[in-house]
Amino acid sequence: MCSAPLRLEGVVVATIKEQIDLIRAEIDKTQKNKATNAHIGKLKAKIAQLKIKEEKAHAHSKASGGGKGFEVKKSGDATVALVGFPSVGKSTLISKVTDAHSEAAGYAFTTLTCIPGVMEHRGAKIQILDLPGLIKGAAEGKGRGREILNVIRSADMVLYIVDPFQDAHFNVLHRELHNAGLRLNETRPPVFIKRTERGGIDVRTTVEQTHLTNEEMGEIIRSFGFTSAIVTLRNDTTAEQIVDCLAQNRIYEKAVIAINKIDIATEEELMHARSNLPEDWPVMRISAFKEIGLDELKDFIYDNLGFMRVFLKPQGQEADLEEPLIVKDDSTVEHICNKLHRDFVRKFRYARVKGPSAKFDWQRVGLDHLLKDGDLLTIVVKR
Numbered sequence: 116m117c118s119a120p121l122r123l124e125g126v127v128v129a130t131i132k133e134q135i136d137l138i139r140a141e142i143d144k145t146q147k148n149k150a151t152n153a154h155i156g157k158l159k160a161k162i163a164q165l166k167i168k169e170e171k172a173h174a175h176s177k178a179s180g181g182g183k184g185f186e187v188k189k190s191g192d193a194t195v196a197l198v199g200f201p202s203v204g205k206s207t208l209i210s211k212v213t214d215a216h217s218e219a220a221g222y223a224f225t226t227l228t229c230i231p232g233v234m235e236h237r238g239a240k241i242q243i244l245d246l247p248g249l250i251k252g253a254a255e256g257k258g259r260g261r262e263i264l265n266v267i268r269s270a271d272m273v274l275y276i277v278d279p280f281q282d283a284h285f286n287v288l289h290r291e292l293h294n295a296g297l298r299l300n301e302t303r304p305p306v307f308i309k310r311t312e313r314g315g316i317d318v319r320t321t322v323e324q325t326h327l328t329n330e331e332m333g334e335i336i337r338s339f340g341f342t343s344a345i346v347t348l349r350n351d352t353t354a355e356q357i358v359d360c361l362a363q364n365r366i367y368e369k370a371v372i373a374i375n376k377i378d379i380a381t382e383e384e385l386m387h388a389r390s391n392l393p394e395d396w397p398v399m400r401i402s403a404f405k406e407i408g409l410d411e412l413k414d415f416i417y418d419n420l421g422f423m424r425v426f427l428k429p430q431g432q433e434a435d436l437e438e439p440l441i442v443k444d445d446s447t448v449e450h451i452c453n454k455l456h457r458d459f460v461r462k463f464r465y466a467r468v469k470g471p472s473a474k475f476d477w478q479r480v481g482l483d484h485l486l487k488d489g490d491l492l493t494i495v496v497k498r
């Protein structure tokens with residue numbers, strides 16, 4: 116069973132997308148259990164390879180003048196992508212929590228209308244993007260869906276809006292984003308694959324592997340064109356995690372959910388809606404229309420984006436303890452330099468830090484130093 120061929124025999128497949136759909140159908144109809152792990156893994160590897168091929172074909176058609184690029188200009192301290200079926204209340208919400216007050220504030224980007232609004236909260240400017248048309252576009256697997264997915268990939272967080280009466284919608288969208296390589300609320304698996312000159316596929320693991328045998332892992336890895344490699348595993352690794360590592364275009368992003376329209380739903384309906392959402396994801400209840408829970412939603416977004424404050428102390432001056440810089444909590448000195456002035460990285464000499472990230476007061480650090488909430492920072496540049 117595990118050596119079932121990847122080729123879908125007897126079927127003439129025209130496009131890459133059709134091939135992918137066929138393999139997905141095959142995965143769906145395969146029972147998930149220990150005996151089929153490796154088979155499913157190989158099918159997923161095949162999909163990942165077809166997608167890489169598709170991306171290349173797309174890049175090629177673009178280079179030869181195929182389609183126009185689409186880009187949402189990023190602004191503010193972070194970007195949140197709203198994701199939800201039509202009529203769940205995305206436009207209503209964006210009109211209530213941002214400065215985009217009507218559809219008229221939206222503007223067309225090449226082929227699609229993306230409605231950005233900026234929400235100011237606790238000193239942070241958070242750009243919220245309303246992305247109508249995801250389902251239709253993504254399901255068609257072409258231009259528009261691809262572009263919308265790219266906007267979501269480049270956002271800092273996904274905010275799903277769920278209608279309590281249509282709660283099956285969540286799974287449809289979630290699957291769509293998963294298929295596009297988005298790994299929401301997941302951490303990058305501790306899988307490291309290093310190509311070597313010889314020696315075959317050498318699997319080294321620090322924990323027991325229960326999903327796949329070394330041989331099965333080797334088969335997946337070889338299907339990506341490796342003959343020799345050292346594979347280091349630090350968790351009980353699934354086939355999908357190995358494929359994710361090899362596919363290289365996976366995006367690990369934060370996601371939260373707001374259940375909207377609580378003004379017209381009963382407690383029972385809300386509990387039911389909650390039970391169909393991932394247990395460990397942050398979820399809250401709102402009514403965009405009746406403006407219930409919107410202040411809490413702002414806090415919820417802010418908290419989940421993971422911001423921190425960095426206080427600047429210009430050389431030879433007092434630190435500005437009134438107005439910190441609001442930055443993502445994984446920011447380095449380089450991120451701050453980029454935020455302050457476009458010449459700062461080029462002219463950078465060194466920085467000094469006092470506070471939680473410093474080993475001692477006014478430690479001298481470089482561009483790659485990771486900052487922490489509450490740090491005081493002095494940047495020294497060439498004149």
Ligand SMILES: Nc1nc2c(ncn2[C@@H]2O[C@H](COP(=O)(O)OP(=O)(O)O)[C@@H](O)[C@H]2O)c(=O)[nH]1
Pocket residue numbers: 199200201202203204205206207208375376377378379401402403404405
């Ligand atoms: N009862 C109720 N209706 C809402 C709420 N939020 C949005 N709506 C209504 O749902 C419909 C669709 O809203 P809209 O914002 O256009 O949804 P979108 O397609 O996701 O942008 C409109 O008639 C809204 O007035 C809410 O919290 N409660």
Ligand SMILES: [Mg+2]
Pocket residue numbers: 202205206207247
């Ligand atoms: Mg709308």
